[in-house]
Amino acid sequence: MTAHMQRILQSASEIAIEAAISQKISAEVIQFRPRQPQKEVGVETAPTAIEVYATSLIAENDNTPGTEQPIAPVIGSSVVIERALLTRAVEIVNNVIERRNSIPILSNIALRGNGNTLQLIGTDLDIEIVASVPGAADREFGTTLPAHILKDLLKRATASDFVAMTTGETRDALDFERVHYDLQSLSLADWPHMSGPAAGAFEFHLPGRALWEGLDSTMGAISTEETRYYLNGIFLHTIEHADGAKLVMVATDGHRLYRQEFDAPFGSCGMPAVIVPRKTVQLLHKLMKGKSCPDDVAIVVDSSKIRISFGDIITTSKLIDGTFPDYQRVIPIHNNKRATLHAETAMEAIRAVTLISTERGRACKYTFAPGNCRLTVSNPDSGNASADIPCDYDGEPMEIGFNASYMLAIIEDAVGNGSSVSMQLYDAASPAVITGDRKGWTGVCMPMRV
Structure with a gap:
């Protein structure tokens, strides 16, 4: 282990010991104090990751007048985090970060220490995601690092249980016990923080x-x-x-x-x-x-x-x-013909008859009669295909066409963990209402000419 890593681990140990000695200290990692705290009877508990974020990451996001600004980042501050936890958090935050950005800092992950928590933030200006992980983190630790490079290093660098990071002027040090990296960083002061819902939100x-x-x-x-x-x-x-x-x-x-x-x-x-x-x-x-x-x-x-x-x-x-x-105007209320099908049988038949079709739309005709539903697909270049499946149908015989891909998806979504699906029909030109065993779910599918 390098001397640099030993110094950081020693600093991390001191933080952990101080936090263990007094619960009051662990509460002090919250950078913002409530506006007018009221005395409550009971045992004081340590803040959750969400509470820490909501009160200490960004004054904007708190939406509470009178809050204090977080501690400004200081060069030379450090953090030690379990590698597996950091890797998971980086992967989560990377979901909103594009590999190519016209604004350089949007390609980075923002990292801020909070005493016993490291917060990782990613944004594309429309979505902001924050993941918090426990660790020994200086409250003055704050930087932004290239998101996808950091992800690759965490997944592919030499095996280590912990990762140590120390901020520098323009480059930040990453130690994987036996391997050391210096990554180009950008100032946290330039990070585009996103405010949350306004005060009084639901x-x-x-x-x-x-x-x-x-x-x-x-x-x-x-x-x-x-x-x-x-x-x-x-x-x-x-x-x-x-x-x-x-x-x-x-x-x-x-x-x-x-x-x-x-x-x-x-x-x-x-x-x-x-x-x-x-x-x-x-x-x-x-x-x-x-x-x-x-x-x-x-x-x-x-x-x-x-x-x-x-x-x-x-x-x-x-x-x-x-x-x-x-x-609401799209959902028919006068469909008076009901057909009930076994979901898996219907999907298997749809997949089978559409094999003959090469068209993107792949229209499939459904011919309903008491006790039976016939599925038919016609391809002028290849020929025809048909399949009969059992059907509980209570109306006059009728024909109607649907996009095969849409119907497959609708049946799969409607059935949930059940086994049957029902179609409420009116005529060949009217949309069908589809329901299944999934509680509270309704689907509507427009017909096709076949």
């Missing part, structure tokens, strides 16, 4: 699994057409129902529409109707997938920004400034 909580499933079941219909920018996201709003208020997510690309409803959580009623951008939706969907899904998610939203916090991650995003169309 605050509520959702179960992490419910939020992820809502995003997962609606994001497939988000439009990618830039001319209709107001469709490039998920429309989030609350509505009143006979059985209580509902929090609703809606997405549409003009060919299909997905809607997911939840019971409105406390604090969400009356919130402004907002459009969450596609990139933000994709980021949250990725961060919350699988074992990473948190038990609880805190949401703060106003008319221009949304902040979503869970675990040690805080995401702040601008919202799309536009008016989402009145989607």
Whole structure:
């Protein structure tokens, strides 16, 4: 181990010992004090990563008048972090950082020490993501480093359990125990901090699994057409129902529409109707997938920004400034023919008959009759394909065409963890309403001429 690394580790040990001696000291890492703290009866607890960030990272983001500025970065300050934790945080923050930027500092990750926490921040000016990791970090530590270079070093450099960083004039030192790097840095003073939702914004909580499933079941219909920018996201709003208020997510690309409803959580009623951008939706969907899904998610939203916090991650995003169309008018209410299919059987048949088609749209004709649904695809160059599947149908025989790719995606989203899907139909020229075993989910698909 180098002498430089030993000095840093010694400094880190002193910080850790001091923090362990007095809980009061660990509380002092918060750079901002509450405006008028009130005395409370009970045991004082150490701040969470989110509380530390909300009170000490950026005065703008706190949105509370009278807060103090954080300690200015000092050259020569250092931090020692467990490599695995730092690698995970860097990978999370890298999700919003583009490899090529016309503004150099946007290619960097901002790092700020907080005594017992290191905060990593990335932004593209529309989204800001903050990940906090525990470690021995000088409160005067602050810098920005090239995001993708830092990620590569953490993943590929010589094996080490800890990483030490020390700030310099224009280059910062990184020590991986046996390997030393000097990285070009940019001043934290030039970092473009993003303010959060305004004071008085709506605050509520959702179960992490419910939020992820809502995003997962609606994001497939988000439009990618830039001319209709107001469709490039998920429309989030609350509505009143006979059985209580509902929090609703809606997405549409003009060919299909997905809607997911939840019971409105406390604090969400009356919130402004907002459009969450596609990139933000994709980021949250990725961060919350699988074992990473948190038990609880805190949401703060106003008319221009949304902040979503869970675990040690805080995401702040601008919202799309536009008016989402009145989607309620698109959902038919007079479809009186119902067909119920086994989801897996239907998807298997759709995939099979569309093998003969080379067209991008791949229109598939559905012929419904009592007890049966026949799927047919015609290709003038290759021939025809058809498949019969069992169907519980209660109307007059009819034919209707749908885009095969859209129908596959709709059935998969509608069924959730269940096994059946229902289609409500009217005639060959009217959109179909699709529902499945996924609670609160509704899909609408426009027909095609076949």
